[in-house]
Amino acid sequence: MNPRVTAIEPSLIRAIAAKKKADSIDLGLGEPTLLPQQRFIEAAARWAAEFGVKYTVNAGDVRLRERVAAHYAYPGMSAARNVVVTTGSQEAVYVAIKTMLDPAGDELLIVDPAFPAYAKMAQLEGIPYRHVHLREDDAYRYDVELILDAVDRATRMIVIASPANPTGRVLRDADARRLAEGLLARGGPPVWVLQDEIYRELTYVDDPGNLARHYPFTIAVNSLSKSNALTGMRIGWIIAPDDAIDAMNKTHSYVTSTASAFGQRVAYEIFGEPGALAEQSAWYRAQHARVTAALDASGLRYVPIDGAFYACVKLPNGHDSLAAALDLVERRGVVAIPGRIFGDSLEGWLRLSWVAPIDQVEEGLHRIANM
Ligand SMILES: Cc1ncc(COP(=O)(O)O)c(C=O)c1O
Numbered sequence: 001m002n003p004r005v006t007a008i009e010p011s012l013i014r015a016i017a018a019k020k021k022a023d024s025i026d027l028g029l030g031e032p033t034l035l036p037q038q039r040f041i042e043a044a045a046r047w048a049a050e051f052g053v054k055y056t057v058n059a060g061d062v063r064l065r066e067r068v069a070a071h072y073a074y075p076g077m078s079a080a081r082n083v084v085v086t087t088g089s090q091e092a093v094y095v096a097i098k099t100m101l102d103p104a105g106d107e108l109l110i111v112d113p114a115f116p117a118y119a120k121m122a123q124l125e126g127i128p129y130r131h132v133h134l135r136e137d138d139a140y141r142y143d144v145e146l147i148l149d150a151v152d153r154a155t156r157m158i159v160i161a162s163p164a165n166p167t168g169r170v171l172r173d174a175d176a177r178r179l180a181e182g183l184l185a186r187g188g189p190p191v192w193v194l195q196d197e198i199y200r201e202l203t204y205v206d207d208p209g210n211l212a213r214h215y216p217f218t219i220a221v222n223s224l225s226k227s228n229a230l231t232g233m234r235i236g237w238i239i240a241p242d243d244a245i246d247a248m249n250k251t252h253s254y255v256t257s258t259a260s261a262f263g264q265r266v267a268y269e270i271f272g273e274p275g276a277l278a279e280q281s282a283w284y285r286a287q288h289a290r291v292t293a294a295l296d297a298s299g300l301r302y303v304p305i306d307g308a309f310y311a312c313v314k315l316p317n318g319h320d321s322l323a324a325a326l327d328l329v330e331r332r333g334v335v336a337i338p339g340r341i342f343g344d345s346l347e348g349w350l351r352l353s354w355v356a357p358i359d360q361v362e363e364g365l366h367r368i369a370n371m
Helices: 014-019 040-052 062-071 087-099 117-125 144-150 173-185 242-256 261-271 281-298 320-330 360-369
Strands: 084-086 105-112 129-133 156-162 194-197 218-223 236-239 312-313 349-355
Touching: 014 144, 014 320, 040 261, 062 084, 062 236, 062 261, 084 087, 084 242, 084 281, 087 117, 087 156, 087 194, 087 320, 105 117, 105 144, 117 129, 129 144, 144 156, 144 320, 236 242, 281 360, 312 360, 320 349, 349 360
Parallel strands: 105 129, 105 156, 156 194, 194 218
Antiparallel strands: 084 236, 218 236, 312 349
């Protein structure tokens, strides 16, 4: 077997979820509870009945890619050729890391607390990686100077999720400009920024930043999973400048050949209707207000929620996060994710997903506060 694969430990998130009981309050799930917009699935089904569900070209149906590129209209990457449609953003991230970094000397810089898959993917590929830790005493704000200081000669890619999983923090537009400026001022070979935009439609601040608007060496990845409650449809995409996207398409063609043609058609319908990507964001905004009020009432310390559907809460009494999550699921009927899964900087915290009904979120917070 490949020793890089055997070296990777099984996911703690799954181990905790497996202990969930029928009556547990589930604040672990990183998945929308809303149903998807049925009309797009029905339109795709009508199309499939007429034309079948056939292979598309590797990069994905060109008419879908035109719509995706035009929707975001990122400078220098607004044509169909700048888009590759992938099997969720998970594949998009994997393909970007695998393609753009040379394991022989390039390094991936992970801004943490972070989605754990970035490090695992680098491990699978034998690509060296390093973490830069956002500061707890700064509420895990995206501190651009800290990130720029962490870049060294080997760094060829920085991965940033904004809005972030797990913290919900958002890179502001001024931060994105400053990061672009700082990286361009370095000279030498470019440092790519992989911006994971999977929670892009779920923001509760006025000035979210998209690196792709300011920095020509950006690779933006996204999917329909969270915005349109289509986690199982497995449709995502990469948007990148010409040379980079061609290389990533080559990798993609061997990893999955093409993304699901049915899913691509659903995406084509969604991108064809203005506002459809953001339609469900109203529910998240309303839930965000309810959750913020519940957090304030709980007395727990929490990270300001700029975006996504997570809340990070500080454990009372200096609890260890894994022990606390096990105690919560086994004895108190609450599923929550231990902070340490997202990096050392989030030890002592729990990540809660707040897509459950508000009374359950409130009860879960109450049980955590009383640990
Ligand atoms: C930050 C982040 N990136 C990527 C993914 C992968 O999602 P998908 O492959 O469904 O698009 C997730 C899933 O939870 C996530 O939270």
